[in-house]
Amino acid sequence: MKDRPSEESTSEKSGKVTSARESSQPSEVEVLIRDGEAVRGISHLTQSVERTRLDTEGGVLVAEVDSLSHKRHRILFDRNTNLFEFQLIGQENHHSVVYRLDELLCVQNGFVKLKGGVPQNNKINTTIKTLYFYFVYRKNKHLWRVREIAAIFDTNSERDYWLNILTATLTKIRSRPKNIIVYINPFGGKGKAKKIFQDNVEPFFRLTPGLKYSVLMTERANHARDHILEMEAEKWYHLDGLVSVGGDGLFNELLSGALLRTQRDAGRDVDNPNSDGLVTPHIRFGIIGAGSANSIVSTVHETSDYPTAAVHIAIGSECNVDVCTVHQANKLIRISANAISYGWLGDVLRDSETYRCLGPVRYQWSALRTTIRHPIYRGTVKFTLSHKDTSDPQTKLPKCIEPCKECESRKTQSSDSPHQYDYHWHAEFTHVICCVIPTVTPFTPHGLAPFTGIGDGTLDLAMVSRVSRCQNIQFMRRAAMYGGKELYKLDRTLNVYRVIKWSYQPDEGQPDPGTWNLDGEILEQTFEEPLQFALHPQLISFFGRDAAQIKPTKSSFIKKRKSSIIYQ
Ligand SMILES: Nc1ncnc2c1ncn2[C@@H]1O[C@H](COP(=O)(O)OP(=O)(O)OP(=O)(O)O)[C@@H](O)[C@H]1O
Structure with a gap:
C-alpha cells in the first residue's frame, strides 16, 4: 500500500513563506507544445534554494520537498518555458524528471483514488503539507492516463502557495476549454x-x-x-x-x-x-x-x-480535421467527417435498418444478404484531383462504358472550355467509397482509406467496378483483415485517387438508384439529381493530438526508479 502522509503523522515546521501575491498571479498562459522533442532540464536556472522562492514575475518557482519515502527533492517550475523539474538532491549523481505544464491536469491538497490511471470518484482526501500533482501521460501506443506525484512541503502555507499559484496558472492556459x-x-x-x-x-x-x-x-x-x-x-x-x-x-x-x-x-x-x-x-x-x-x-x-x-x-x-459537405440540386444536404460509401456498403446499411431488433449482429446478417443479392450500379463518377496526387487518371482509368454522356459532351465542347470536374468514369460499380479520414471501425481496424490523414486536405476516393461475388468477398475480407494499405498493395488496379471534389449520378433505367452510407447514416440517391461532394480542409478542430508525435512512456521505469517522484 502506498505510504501517504496523514493529518496525524505530519507536523508543521515553522518557517517564513512568501504569501501568494497579486503580482505573482499569472496572466493568460500560452503553452508551447513541443511533442516528441527531448525536453531540456531547467536545473541550470537555480543553484541552491532553501524554500519557496519566486525569482521574478514569470520567473522560476522553487521549493524543497520530501517524497513519500522521505527522500529530499527540489521542484522547479519555470514560468517562462512552462516546465517542471523534479530533482533528487543529496545524491552523487544528478537524477531528475521534467514535465511540461500542459501535461499537468491539476494539483490537489489531497489525493484522489486512481485505478489504472483513471480517477475513481471525486472525493479529495485532504492531507496537510502534501501537494499532489496529477500529470497525464501516454501509457502505451494508444492509451492516455493520469499519474500522481506527491510532494511533502515543509509547511502547510508553502504547499498552499504552490497550490494556488499552479491552479491559477492552469486556469489561464489558453488552449484548455473553460x-x-x-x-x-x-x-x-x-x-x-x-x-x-x-x-x-x-x-x-x-x-x-x-x-x-x-x-x-x-x-x-x-x-x-x-x-x-x-x-x-x-x-x-x-x-x-x-x-x-x-x-x-x-x-x-x-x-x-x-x-x-x-x-x-x-x-x-x-x-x-x-x-x-x-x-x-x-x-x-x-x-x-x-x-x-x-x-x-x-x-x-x-x-x-x-x-x-x-x-x-x-x-x-487540439487537432484539425477535414470535413466534406454533400450537396444536391444546389442545396447542402449532409456533412461528413468520416466515410461516404455507395454500392455494397450502402445497401448493407439500408438492409440492416430492417433488422434493428437484432442489435449489432444485424450488420453481419445484412452483409450476408447483400452479398447474395450482389448489387451493381451503373453511373458516372466525376472528380478533381488534389495537387497531392501524382498519378494521372487518364492513363489508369479503364474506358467508360458506352454510351457515355460525359464523353460525348466533352467531344462536342472545345478543349479549353472549363469543366466543373477534371476527370470522369462511366462504369458499373460494386463500390464507390470516399474517406475523409482513415476510417477505423470495428470492421476495418486498420483503417479503410489507404493514404489519407485526418487533416491532410484530401479525400480518398476508391472506385471498384463490377467484380464477381467471390472477388467482392475477397475484397471486403482483405480490407477488414489488412486495411486499405494492404488492399492497395495487393491490387494495383484499384482506382484510388486523392481528390478535392467529386460527384456521382446513377444512370436512369435501373431498378434502383442505390443508397449511400454517410458516416453510418442512410442517404438516399435519386435518378434526377447527382450528389456533389466538396472537401473543406481542416475546417473543424477536435480535442485530440496527433498520436505519432508523442512517444509512449517506457514501461521499464522500475529499473530507473530513484524515488517515488523520479521514476522515468
Ligand atoms: N434520445 C434519442 N432518441 C432517439 N434517437 C436519438 C436520441 N439521441 C440521438 N438520437 C439519434 O440516434 C442516432 C444514433 O445515435 P448514436 O450515433 O449516438 O448511437 P449508435 O448506437 O452508434 O447508433 P448507430 O446504430 O447509428 O450506430 C443518431 O443519428 C441520433 O440522431
Whole structure:
C-alpha cells in the first residue's frame, strides 16, 4: 500500500513563506507544445534554494520537498518555458524528471483514488503539507492516463502557495476549454452512455481547474443539432467545446449544428458546392465513443478508450480535421467527417435498418444478404484531383462504358472550355467509397482509406467496378483483415485517387438508384439529381493530438526508479 502522509503523522515546521501575491498571479498562459522533442532540464536556472522562492514575475518557482519515502527533492517550475523539474538532491549523481505544464491536469491538497490511471470518484482526501500533482501521460501506443506525484512541503502555507499559484496558472492556459456542453444519447450503443460518462469522463472534468460543463441528455433524434442551432448567441459564443457521448450519428448532429450555425452567423452560403469560404467554428469537438461503431473517435485517437478521449478534452489538446459537405440540386444536404460509401456498403446499411431488433449482429446478417443479392450500379463518377496526387487518371482509368454522356459532351465542347470536374468514369460499380479520414471501425481496424490523414486536405476516393461475388468477398475480407494499405498493395488496379471534389449520378433505367452510407447514416440517391461532394480542409478542430508525435512512456521505469517522484 502506498505510504501517504496523514493529518496525524505530519507536523508543521515553522518557517517564513512568501504569501501568494497579486503580482505573482499569472496572466493568460500560452503553452508551447513541443511533442516528441527531448525536453531540456531547467536545473541550470537555480543553484541552491532553501524554500519557496519566486525569482521574478514569470520567473522560476522553487521549493524543497520530501517524497513519500522521505527522500529530499527540489521542484522547479519555470514560468517562462512552462516546465517542471523534479530533482533528487543529496545524491552523487544528478537524477531528475521534467514535465511540461500542459501535461499537468491539476494539483490537489489531497489525493484522489486512481485505478489504472483513471480517477475513481471525486472525493479529495485532504492531507496537510502534501501537494499532489496529477500529470497525464501516454501509457502505451494508444492509451492516455493520469499519474500522481506527491510532494511533502515543509509547511502547510508553502504547499498552499504552490497550490494556488499552479491552479491559477492552469486556469489561464489558453488552449484548455473553460465552458463545454456534453450531449449524451442515452440510447446510443448498448444504452450505457450516461454511465460511461459518469464513470470514465466526469471525474477528469471535475478535477480540471476552471472547466465548467453542462450535460444535456438527448430526448430524440436531432435534439442536439436543434439545441445548438437555437442556443442564445451569448451562450454560444461563451462555449469553447461540444462533446458527444454516443455514436457517430450523435457526433454528426453536433458537427452539423455547429457548422450550420457558424455559417449562418457569418452570412456564408452553405448550399453552393463550389464555395470554399466556409468559416471554422470557434468551438472544438470532443467525442466519447459510446455508440455501436465509434469510427470517428477510433480514427482520431486510434482507440475508442473513454479515459483517453476525456484526457484530451481536459488538457485541451487540439487537432484539425477535414470535413466534406454533400450537396444536391444546389442545396447542402449532409456533412461528413468520416466515410461516404455507395454500392455494397450502402445497401448493407439500408438492409440492416430492417433488422434493428437484432442489435449489432444485424450488420453481419445484412452483409450476408447483400452479398447474395450482389448489387451493381451503373453511373458516372466525376472528380478533381488534389495537387497531392501524382498519378494521372487518364492513363489508369479503364474506358467508360458506352454510351457515355460525359464523353460525348466533352467531344462536342472545345478543349479549353472549363469543366466543373477534371476527370470522369462511366462504369458499373460494386463500390464507390470516399474517406475523409482513415476510417477505423470495428470492421476495418486498420483503417479503410489507404493514404489519407485526418487533416491532410484530401479525400480518398476508391472506385471498384463490377467484380464477381467471390472477388467482392475477397475484397471486403482483405480490407477488414489488412486495411486499405494492404488492399492497395495487393491490387494495383484499384482506382484510388486523392481528390478535392467529386460527384456521382446513377444512370436512369435501373431498378434502383442505390443508397449511400454517410458516416453510418442512410442517404438516399435519386435518378434526377447527382450528389456533389466538396472537401473543406481542416475546417473543424477536435480535442485530440496527433498520436505519432508523442512517444509512449517506457514501461521499464522500475529499473530507473530513484524515488517515488523520479521514476522515468
Ligand atoms: N434520445 C434519442 N432518441 C432517439 N434517437 C436519438 C436520441 N439521441 C440521438 N438520437 C439519434 O440516434 C442516432 C444514433 O445515435 P448514436 O450515433 O449516438 O448511437 P449508435 O448506437 O452508434 O447508433 P448507430 O446504430 O447509428 O450506430 C443518431 O443519428 C441520433 O440522431
